[in-house]
Each structure stands twice: as structure tokens, then as C-alpha cells.
Amino acid sequence: MTNHYCDMQNADVIMTIGSNNVENHPVSSKWVQKALDRGATWIVVDPRYTRSAEMADIYCPIRSGTDIAFYGGLFNYIIEHDLWQHEYVLNYTNASYLLDEQYSFDVNEGIFSGFNEETATYDNHSWHYQVESTKTWDTSEGGAYAWAAAPGVPEFTPPTVEVPKRDMTLQDPMCVFQQMKKHYSRYDLDTVSSVCGMDKDLLEKVYATYASTGAPDKSGTILYALGQTQHTYGAQNCRSMGILQLLLGNVGVAGGGVNALRGEPNVQGATDMGMLVANQPGYLNWPTEYGTPSLRKWCEKETYSDGYYTNKPKFVVSALKEWFGDAATVDNDYGYDWWPKVPKSPDYSIIGSFELMSQGVIKGYFNWGMNPCHSAPNASNVRKAMANLDWLVVADWVETESACFWKAPDMNPADIDTTVYFLPAALIYEKPGIILNSGRWLQWRYQAVEPWDEAKPDYEICDVLWTAIVDLYKKEGGVAPEPIVNTKWDYYVDGKIDPRPVAWALNGYVYDGTECDTTSAAPKTELLSSFANLKADGSTACGMWIYTGFWANNDAPLDPAEQAVGSRVADDPTGLGLHPKWSFAWPLNRRIIYNRASADMQGKPWNPDRVLVEWTGEKWVQNDVGDFVAVSNGTPVPPNDKAFMMLWEQNARLESYGMGDGPLPEHYEPFESPSDNQMNGRQNSPCVRFAEFESVKRGDRSEFPIAVTTYSVTEHWQTGGQTRTCPALNEAMPQQFVEMSLELAEEKGIKNGEKVRVRNNRGEVEVMALVTPRFKPFTVNGETVHQVGMTHHFGWAGEYATGDIVNDLPPNVGDPNCWVPEYKAFLVDIEKI
Template identity: 35%
Template sequence: MTNGWADLQNAKVFLIEGSNAAENHVMAMKWIRKAQEKGAKVIHVDPRFNRTSSIADVFARIRPGSDIAFLSAVINHVLQKRLYDEAYVKLHTNALLVSKDEFGFDEGVFSGYDHEKHKYDNASWGYELDAARKPVKAKDLDDPRCVFSKLKQHFARYTPEVAEQISGVPAKQVVEIAELYANNRPGTILYALGMTQHTVGIQNIRCYGILQMLLGNIGVAGGGVNALRGEPNVQGACDMSVLHGYMFGYLNYPEHAHTTFKDWTKANGSFRAKMTANGLKAWFGENATPENEFGWAWLPKKSAKKDYSIYGILDAAYAGQMKVLWALGQNPMVTNPNLSYVHDALSKLDMLVVQELWETETAAFWQRPGTDPKAIQTEVLLLPAAYFMEKEGTITGSGRMVQWRHAAVKPPGQAKTDIEIIDAVYRKVRGLYAGSADPKDAPLAKAAWDYRAESLAEDVLKEINGRVHRDVTLPDGKVLKAGDMVGGIGQLQADGSTSSGVWLYAGVFAGGKNLSKRRDSSDKSGIGFYKDFAWSWPGNMKILYNRASCDANGKPWPGTIPIIAWDETEKKWKGKDTPDVPDATKGPDTPEGQRAFRMNAEGLGRLMAAPYKSFKEAKDELPIDSSYVPKDGPFPEHYEPVESPVANVMHPKVQTNPCLKYPRVKAKQPIGTSKDFPYVLMTSSIAEHWCAGSTTRNVPWLNELFPEPVIELPEKLAAKLTIRSGDKVKVTSARGDVTVKAVVTKRMQVMKIAGQEVPVVWMPYNWGFKGLSTGPSTNYLTIDAVDPGAGTQETKACLVDVARVEEAVASR
């Protein structure tokens, strides 16, 4: 979340799309309700009418997989009717920067596309640069070469009528939503997996960023783009580099071409190199020095041609290229799509290690109904792990708040906490390789691994925060003493004199105090910041990009809630929040004081995601920073799901994301067509069961509330198929079939898309063959095509057929 849970109360309008917050993120509703009490409006966009829809002022039913078409029409309306915040757009975004003349878009693809490789050369997406290697700036937004003009041109094709044709949202309602959202500022956007689990997931979220920047809703109280994470510590897991493409703190993981640290710095910039050096210093301690590039050679380098996501892992297992898989707290035999393929891939492993509370479907995959255990040679080890109430440590929630949790009880039997298991395995493996002269074994010997058993979790948090390794004198004259805890990101050095396991967390242990343990619930800000309750990264900041809440002179924009401002008397940025500026002493009259989006190389919000590297001097070899560019385009564009009942209205010759490569394994990844599978299936979780259901399906009273999986059918479709609620139906896709009970409901509808009727059905995915409540897994039906950048699966849109197999009989 760019903002935070409590800040939701400051919004005047909510756009909730891709989330059923009322059921799956109940804490959000506490603050949404507070905002509603003050007159805030709620817009809910979803294929299914659910509990969130019931509290909305406007509910718009949308076809799964068509969000970009709808949002693009909203963006276009904002542009055409000049509803955007012109002053904000000019000052804080790249709207005025001049694009290259060779940039273009034609027949569904951007310039630079290689049809054989399904890949872009993005050089033509960049800016025109001056002699100092800085982007050329247009005089006004009407310059046809500037980003703003390119933006208007791109989105002009998405009229409300086109959006209706693709998404099913009526044109009049598209306009109503655009007007309601644009004319009630600040507005905030909430989303969850309903927006990310698509083959255009990244570009779905890009639409949100563009809309919010146009309206001046980024960096302000009550604004932002707020991801509602699927589990309590998903944010923390991502921060710690669980995402396959990143190291600690979202630093790009090195590829095989980055044989030296300098090679990596050329691609990523010296700012991120400093943070990487601090991370490596935390990993390798005194063994990491400037002379050996902080142990860079000890980092394994990934191949740029390989897929390291869970889907690449399963593909490698199926191909016999992976021998051992260790699954920690994950149950892919329920949560992954195309489960028959998952089962076949696990069957090819030599060993599967599962670290879990229960014997889950993954641990017992060889027991799957219909499977002959004798035919599976995979050895399975089940490591008994502790539940969250049985272990201490931090979690980082959606709002970036790092909170310490104390253990309530001890783990039962032989169960151990995850950190104890990892620690024990590492120490054992290091012992087995002791004395090895093989260079590939060096990381085991060189790692700094000296955590104490009695304070294991807190010792790790101290390493994450960072230490001073030798005395450091800061520019303001303050001296950091060797052995001290680092007090914040600004204290980190590039020369090895400091360390920080995750640079974003520098300061969580400032002054030697574990700030994640703080529990002062008083709101001294008066606007929901709660600065003394736990600690938020970075620097206990509550609203990211909050420099954008001010104008060019450092004063809050008129009509906004003041967060920070430049204090001319004290010559520093100050306010209710930690100022999000490179240097709090650099005022609006300096380049540093105008970098509202300082994590981008331009220092600006990026309406167009152009490739760009910033340099201090034109002659410099190494850049300061490098901006991220999506693989599939600098602007969002509507592409149909891999399995779709309709042709792509925007460009029939390019039906799906052009950067998508699917199927990856032809024999195991069939693609269904609407001829055989005429209905669109969307899936989601439910309030009563959590994700794979491994825990909640072992709780009797939750099973009573929702005892088995079902399929929700529109009344019109049910009448056509002569299906009544309670009937058992067979749901079939190109990948498999399941039999479940039907629920005939007005919550789902037959939609009118591109002139034809498209029935949409819904199923929860939380069941499997283990636990107290068992049932067929919906993910035997879903497709494992993924977003080419994020690697998120398209579980929100695939094609199925439905047929009744057993009529319901009323019990007496």
C-alpha cells in the first residue's frame, strides 16, 4: 500500500476493483465505514455481486479479464474532459518529457516487437535526451512529442462505448464512475488478486497508477494505490526477496551477464548498488570487503533465459531438471492452477520436503484419489512447523507496518518454528561442507551466521536493520560508533562501514530498541498516522511519495490535508509524516527538493514507463539510477485472456498479450475454446476459508459455515441447463473436471459482450483431499498461463462447460 489502513478514513471516494474487501480484508472495512460516515462514496467493480458490492454506492459488473478496457475508458474520460490536476501532472509526472519520434503502436503491438521471440526491444520507448543526458522537456502539454500527448493518443481509442463492448460495463455507467471518482478528491484505489492474477496483471495495476497521478491522488492523505495482500505477511515476504526476480528490498537479482558488481551497477545504478553492498555486508559480514566487491562472486547468478517462478520450478521438475523441492508453508497441490500438471511435476522429483502444520495435499500428493502410490518414486519428508501463535517475530502487513508478535504458546510435540528449522538445516549443511576448497561451496563458509538460539528472531531483525562496522562521520558531523544499530537509510554507506540486510528496514531497531514492539495507540497526528504504534518502512513513513502532496514551493496543495511542508525558517522538510525526500535539508529550490518520486531515475511519476538512466555528469560511466520498464509495454493495452469467448475488439490479429509464451509444455497445457467450453469461470477465496484451507478446513465450526465447494450459476444459465440449487454438476475445462453442488443466484449474470451473451460462473478454490472438510479442487480447471513480467497465473478467467449429473433430493 502506498498509504495505510487507517488513512482510508481520509478518502472521499473509493474505487475497489479486483477485491472483495468486506470478506477477505475485513480491517479495510473499519476505515472505509469511517470515511462513509463523513460522506465518502464507494465504487465497486467486480464480476460477482458480493458483500463489498452490498455496501457500495455504485456497483459495476465487469467481465473477468477486461479491466484494462474499462479503466482505459475512465482514463480517457478524465483526459478528454480535462478533469486531471494540471499543476500536479506538470510538476510531479513525466508528462512534459519528450518521447522519441520512433515510438509507436500499431495492430496491437508497440514499436520494437520481435514476433518470433515474443519480446520487445524497448529502446524506442525512451526520451529524447540533451547533451547532459537529461530528458528534453516540452513547453506545454499540447506538444505532440511529449508523454502527455502520447498518453492521450493511446487512450483516445477507449471510448465508453468501446469499454461497454469489451467489459460489459454500460457506457453510461463508465462515465458516471469517471465523473464520481474524478470529482471527489482525494480518492483511493483498493485491489487484490482479482487484478493481479491475469496475463496482464502488471498493466492492470499500471492503469491505477496512471489514473491516480492524473488526478493528483498519489502522495496525499486519502489517496494512493493500495494493494490488499492475501496473507498477513505477504508484504514482508516480498520485502525479504521471496519474489523470484529480486534480492532484499526489491533490488534486481543479478543475471549471468553481471559477472562483476560493476556490471550490475551499470544496469541498476549506484544508488541501488549502495543498498546492495549493505545487504551483502549483512550476509557475509567481515568477509565482504570493497576489494572483493562485498562477496559478489559468491552470489549465484541466474540465467536471463530461465523462469525462476513457481511455474518455472514445476516446468523444470517435470523435465527432470530439478531433483529436490522444499515447500515452506505453501500448498501448491491446492493453490496452483492446472493441478494435474502440478501432480505430474511433483512425481518427477527425487525428494519433496514439506514444512507444514498438517499433512497437506502437497505433502500427501502421492495419496491423491486415483493415484497409484507405487508408481511414484518421490521421497517425501514432512517437517512439523509451528503455527503463528506458537512463534515470535515480525510480520509486515499491507500498509508496510512491521509488527512484532510474541509467542502465545509453545509448539506441540516435535514441531519447531520455521526459523529454527532453517537455522538447524543451514548449520548442518555448513558442517558437511567444512574444509571444502570448491569455489561453489564458498558462500556456505563465508556467510555470517551467528544467531543465538535464545533470541533467534530478534537477532535476525537486528541484522535486517543493520549495524555500524567502523566509526562513520555523517555530513552533519554526527559520529556513528562501531557496533551501533543503524538509525535509518540515510546513515547507510557504500564502503562497507555499515550493513543492512534489507535497506528499507533500516531504522526498525534504531537506538538499539526494537521499534516493531511499540504499542502506543494514540493518534497524535489527528489523521490516522499512529506514528508510535509499531514501525513502518521506510523510516516510519505512513504515506509514500508524500513530497507530491506539496506544490513547487513546498507548500501543501490547496484543499488537501497537510502532511509535510518545507519550513523556510528551520530550512528543512517537516510535518506529521516522515518527509519522502532524498535529503530533508534540501529545499524546493534544489533538484533534490523536487524529486517527489525519488525511486524513479527521473524523480517523477511515470505516466509512460520509458527506459531511462540518470547520471550525475554526462561523462560518467555508471548511472545513479535506472527506471523499471514492464516487459509488455510502456502503456497498458487490452488483451484478452488466453481462454476467451470473444475476439479482441481492439486488434483481432493480436488476441492475447504478445509477450506471453503459452503453452510452455504442450502435452500438459491444453487451451480450451468457447466451442467446447462456452462459460467464463472466475475463482476466488472466501471469508470462511483461508487460501488453501489447510488450517481453516481443520476447524469444525468454519466447516459448518461453508462445508464444501460449490459453483455459482446465473439464473438464466441455470434455466437453460435445467439446473437447480443443490443439484450436482460436472464442471469441465480443457485441463480437467470436478463435480460440485450448484448454487443458482442473482450474484452471477449472463453478460452482453461484443454483441453476444457470455455467461460468467464463480467457484471458490479453497478445497482439497486432506483435512476435516474435503472436496474437489477448483484449480484442476484453471489455466497456468502467467503474466510475462510478474509470473502471476490467470486464475481469474478461463473457460468451462457445466452439466447436471445428479438432481438434488430434499432431505427430511
């Protein structure tokens, strides 16, 4: 989330797409309502007429899985009607950069240049820029990068800075702007409305309304959630939102941004902590066997040539010092060899892991705080895979479907030899700690009650396991014991594991070889206030560089109320909803990311009534913490075009060579689709992951003609383990349903409230039919397409409100960038029972 909830009130136009924020993120509605009270317009784009749509000014239905067509048409509309923010796009994006002469897109084949049909992957060489000149880092004494040659810094060859060729007139046919214009010229109103199943006039109204925020003094915000991400091209959906906001100058401004509404289960915090296979904490890439087998290789591959990520060696060395402490030295590459290396094969993401279980490769599994026998796609395949395990450990609040997978209706306990251990975990109210909300705000949460019975906080469970494992290695040895016995583990207060020393570790501190004083629980060294203080010579330790500053009060290291994370001062001196002393927003308490882009090239705000930063002629005024270099060596830095310092170009990317499935978002149909692709000659994304698995059992619209999406209801949470134990919630929402249109119900002879069977090649479920006018049939390419929606909170575990597992139905295929499964668009058939 580039902005935050309170900032929604500053928007002139709000577009909810891929989200039903009124029901699923209700707190956001408070701030949306404030914007409406100030005269904003609210657009909701959704397959279903939701409660968000009911409150909005404009509702536009969309067939699930066609978001990129919708966005592509909006790009085309903005460019053709000259509604893009000229000064912003020209100076703060890569619109003027010239692409490699080999760059191309084949409409007939539906692929960009560099595609390898055999491996279903791209070589992105032709997506890069033409080079005007090159320059090298100055690592001499007194040079800007002298730190890279300092004692204690691991040796690596600094990257070469390539200066791209640019055409500031935007006329060169190979410049990014012209290539974008050409690419999306196919996305006209007639074609997009046919693909998405929309009324053409309504679509144009949506486009005109949102494109109006391209005026320099206007701003528009996008609110999205899993409806955008859970597709085989989910990452490109997100890229599309970024491109849209850049074209209109809506990134970095108050009331703008690309804003993911994250859920209560600490989704933002989990993402920060590196819950994806390829990421370590702080969005740094894990080492790989094939690309970064040594610290030198990691620094050379991952360090950017320019921009703030030139500092990656500081972040990684500081992380290694926190992992391994005194054992991490420059002579042993700070313990880099002890870190696990991601292999090219096999795949250990969630979908790949269950395939490896099926093959007998993975023999044991820790299932911690998740319920894949319920929540994973093609969940029946997950249950069958788990039956191949020797052992399974489940840590959770209640006995979930994963904790008792052998009890599933389609399982035979007599055929299963898996030993299952259940570790009862404390509820969120039964432990202290830190949680992050959607806006990147870290907040300390106090313990309300003691854990029930034998339940323990997760960190206590970790500590029990960890100390036992280390003891075994010390007593018995074993293969490669060094990563285990050398890991630093000193997060105790008075001999008991405690989240506060963990907070010190995440924040970062000066490393002088001493450990925390576990008697008084005070760090003996200095907690750091900024990640600018991190070093690559082993003198600092930091487990999460992006959090630095959230726990930096050295005078009260044990008291969260005295730390930024515990601050609850509601003052808002700017009136923009920044509330800078309410909790801590990473990075560096910056509330709106990329806020340099809120002002023009002279440093004057686009909207003088919404000032985030401003150049006075002598210095920068910062109502928000500036996301740029405002002062260098004590001297104010005048305005320049470097508004996106986290990229080496320091200009935002309309076209990006960093994506695995194309430099520009291109529409493909979902893996299972009720329609043919009208935009190019390829039906599905050429880079879909896991499609080759036999377990996928792909369906065809000739047998399964109905499109389906899944969604949540307000009354239940996730897989229902907690909420389905609450009688009042069960009374309000007692069973799951499939929501269908009046027209489909008539066609199928189904009445509201009747039991129906929803099925495809992967499974079948029996649910109640909810017949409503909230779904309407779509007209796609001249044909009628029906779509339905299903809830997913119910299962066989527990005593109340039980039901079939709806997630038996989605295919276990994924996005090539982040492996997210495709829950939001697949095929089924429905019959009355």
C-alpha cells in the same frame, strides 16, 4: 500499498476493484465506513454482486479480464473532459517528456514499437525519451558523489545523467501526454461498455464520480487485491491504477494512493523479503549470468543516474557484508561471486520449476509454507511433475495436499518413487517474530503458546538444516564450497537461534568486524537509524535496507517493546490516522509514500485540512516523514518538482519503459476468452509466458464457452489446511461451490444445491451449484457471455470438508513481468451430474 488502512477514512471517493474487501479484508471495512460517515462515495467494480457491493453506493459489474479496457476508458474520459489535475500532472509526472521519434503503436497488430515476434519480447529502446543534454557525476573530493570514489567502494563507472527534452505546453505530438491522449482515444464509452459488458450510463456515472477526485482538494483511493494481479497482464493492471491516480493527483495525498490489500499470510513481508525469482530482499535485483555477472556490472546496470537509487551500491555492498561478514572484502568484490546468478534459461519461477521437474531437470524440491499441489495453476500437472522428483521436503502446519500428493485421486502411488519428508512447522501463535500488514507496518508478534509436539519455528528448521549442511561441507568438501562456508550465520542468543539478532541484521549496523555477543545478546556495534547511514565501503552491514530504523534502539537491543516495531502508542496528533508511534512503517516510518506530491510547487498542501508536509517559507513542516530531501548539509531545501525521488527522473511515469509488455497498458483478452478483442488486432498479450508448454492445454470457447474466476470466502483461509480442521468453520462453509446466474442455471437445467461437473482440457471437478442473482449474464459485443465464480479452499487432504481441487482448471501461463498465473479469467463448461 502507498497509503495504509487508517488512511482510507480520508478519501472522498473509494473504488474497490479486483477485491472484495468486506469479506476478504474485513478490517479495511472499518476505515471505509469511517470515510462513508464523513460523506465519501464508495464504488465497487466486480463481476459478482459481493457483500462489498451490497454496502457500496455504486456497483458496476465487469467481465473478468477487462480491467485495462475499463481504465483506458477512464483515462480517455478524464482527458476529454479536462478533469486531470493540471499542476500535479505537469510538474510531478513525465507528461511533458518527449518520447523517441520511433515510438509507435500499431492498432492493427496490437503491438508497440520494438516487438520481436520470434522471441515474443520487446526491445524498449524506442520507449525512452529524447535527450536534451547529459551530465556526469561529480566524484571529486567534496562533490555530491565523492563517496563513489572513496576507499573500499567497488570500482564502477558512474552512470551518465540524461536530461530529457520537455514541452511544458504539452502540445508536442511526441510528448507523453499527447501520446497517451492519442492511445486512449479509442477507449470511448460505447467500446468500453461493449468490451466489459457494462451498461453505458452506469459506466459514465462511475467515471464521473471517480474523476471528480481530480479537483486539487479532493482525493480518491483504489483498493485492490488478486482480482487485479492474477492475469497474464496483471502488472499492467497495476500500472493502470498508478496512471489513473497520477492523472487525478491522487498519489502521495491523504485519502489517495494505490492500495493493495495484502493477506494475513504476511504477503507484504514475503514480497519485501525477495520471494520472487528476480528479487533479493529490499527489491534489489538478483545478479544475472547474462547482465550482471560481476559487482562492477551490477553497480553500472542497476544504479540510477539520479534520484535516491543512486545509492544502490551502498545497499548492495551492505547486503553482501551481512551475507558474508569478514569474508566479504573489497578485494573479492565483497563476496559477490558467491551469490547465485539468475540464468536467462531455464526459468526457475514457480510455473517454470514444475516444467523442469517434468523434464527431470529438477530432482529435489523444498516446499516451504506453500501448497502448490492445491494452489498452483493446472495443479494436476504439478502433482505429475512432483512424481518425477527424487526427494521432496514439505515444511507446514498440517499434512497438505503437497505433503501427500501421491494420495490424489488421479495419482497411482505404485508409480511414484519420490521420498517425501515432512517437517512440522510452528503455527504463527507458537513463535515470536515480525509480521507486516498491508500498509507496510512492521509489528512484533509475541509468542502465545509453545509449539505442539515436534513442531519447530521456521527459523529453527532453517538453522538445523544450515548447520548440518555447513558441517558436511567442512568435513567432506564439495563443489564450490565458498558460498556455504563463508556465509555469516550468527543469529543466536545463548546458543539458540533467535529472531532478534535477525532483526539487527535486517535493520543494519556499523560493521567493525565483531560479532554479536551471544551471551548477553547485545550487538557490539551501533544499530543504524536510517538507510542514509549505509555506506558502499564495507563499513556497514544491512540485510534489508528498506527496513532500516525499525530496530534501532541501541539501549534495549533485546526488547522488542522498546523498539519502533513494538511501539503501541495510539496518539494521532494530526487527526489523519497517521498514528506515527504505532509500529513502524517502512521506509523510515513514512506512512504515506511520495507525500511531497501532497503539496503544490510552492509547498502548500492541495487540501489545507489534510496536511502531510508544508513549506513555511523557511522550513518544511512534516506531519509525516517527508519522502523528499527536506534538508541538505543542515540547510532546508526549498520546494521543487522532485516529488518521486525513487525514479531517476524524480517525476512519476505515465508512460514507462520499464515494463516487459508495453510502455502503456493496452487491453488484450485473457489467454482463454469467451470473446474477441475489440480494441486491437491481437487477441492476447503478445508476451504471455509459458504458453508454449504442452501441459497448458489451451481451451477454446467453442467447447468451453463459460468464463470463470476464482475467489475466497470469509470462513476459510488459503488452501484450507488450517481452517478445515475447525468444526465451526466447516459448519458455516461445508463445501465448495460454483456460483452461477439464474439465467445460466436455467439454460443448463441446474437447480440450486445440485452437484455439477466443471471441466476443461486440464481437468474436471465436481462441486455444488450455488444459483444466485449475484451473477448476471454480460452482453459483450452484442453477444451473451456467461461468467461463474468458484471457491478454492477444499482438497482431498485432511479428515473434514474435503473436495476436488478447483485449481486443476486454471491455465499455467503467466505475466511477463512477474510470472503471476492467470487464475481470474479462463474458460470451462458446466454440466449437471
